[in-house]
Amino acid sequence: MSDTPPSVDLRTDQPHPARVYDFYLGGKDHYGADREFGEKVLGICAPLRPLARANRRFLARSVALLARDHGIRQFLDLGTGLPTSPNLHEVAQGVAPEARVVYVDNDPIVLAHARALLTSRPEGATDYIDSDVVDIDRIMAQAARTIDFDRPVAVSALALFHFLPDPRPAELLAALRDRLAPGSFLTISHVLPALQDVAAAYQGAMGMGTLRDRDEITALFGGFEFLDPGLVDPFDWWPELDPAEQGPTGEIAGLGACGVARKPLG
Template identity: 45%
Template sequence: MSQSSTEDPTLDAAPSGVDTSVPHSARVYDWWLGGKDNFAVDRQMGAALVAAIPTLRDMAAENRRFVHRAARYLVAEAGVRQFLDIGTGIPTRPNLHDVAQAIAPETRVVYVDNDPIVLAHARALMDSTPQGRSEYIHADLREPGGILADDALRATLDLDRPVALTLIAVLMLLRDSDDPAGIIRTLADALPSGSYLAITHPTQDFNPAEMDAAVAAATHGGMTLVPRARDEVERLFLGWDLVEPGLVPVMAWQPETPPSDPTAAYYWAGLARKP
């Protein structure tokens, strides 16, 4: 049942199709990063997760930093000029295309998310350089075939040339029964040799007690959160060649300054090339 405007004063500002009675991961993440595109239910869920993992906001910021480092590597060193970013979230400057096009203005990016709030901000995601292009597709990762067949993707990306597929802090929303590895295979099979796959994924490996508490809080609030161990995340890269330093804590992936404790953010991160 939807909340009334007296229960949630932001309800009247909700775009059509937004259910403010249940939390959404993109809006919870937005709240962690200090954004304003979230509702009472998202803030409640975000606070419950922060109560379980007090440094969770810092971890969300580390994920953003990884996106920027990986994008710079892919464009400047690997020569990639095309990105497919699934699980985009609410726009946060600099966005992926901002970082990539600052190095190579001709870079093309397709963003994908299933939250109507993200759709409402799609214009910010499509603010491309004249030489490049940025597009948004409102779709669900659980239906990879629909994403690949979308006219906007086909008009923006040339699937005969390398594409960087980025799945940042999104696979945690898929249960094992959703077959995340199979979803990745479907997407990967459509991409040519020389493409790349970037993943960050929360894990219980570094602090099982806190992560267990976070899973319990998410479950209680009606949100899926599936942390995975290192070997489970590594299997998602099956058949791809990991770029140095391999699958490591997110803070340890080609950092600008080596962290004193790389396991302070409970995420594995990796970037791999399709042979």
């Protein structure tokens, strides 16, 4: 990995949540300040690294299931973060090469890596929108270049809402929910109050970190109907779809929750 910063000023002397997450995942797009903070956090809660990896594998399983079993061909990813293979479009287009994927983030670090996200199969399409995730009007207008919102769309918000204070996630989802076609899906992953000390570390270093319990996370899915098995730990969501997944799961039990839900057809 290289500590040579990109040409734009990405403030590599300070920890950044997307780069720290990349560090947890074993990526290469992070710098000394990110590793220092990440090591500090892992000292508080070592299972955070396997939790991050379990969250990433949940992304792959959920996208593959929606594309294969529910015929979803359009995906909108909110708060994309840094590219880490497999990216959402790689999973979706691995099942359905014609799938269309739009990534949304307003982070200059993510924008600097956007080209890596935009390598679509020729049969499908990908796009990147530089926007705050709460600006639904802007997102919908720009995503319409790639996505037909008269047809079902799978919206994902993974490891995102614990960086947004109340009531912003609920407001964002309320604005989005009414504009999605029946049969659309919502996928969320979120950390739980057991990570209070981790959230405090993030608050101290970056001024962010909002914990919600399972009832509060469930409420974010209001107006959608859960697919089985409901809101569960990341490794409990259709683990049979990922037979290659290895490593202990008990160490991350109760640290995070995830679920997929559908907007009713009627």
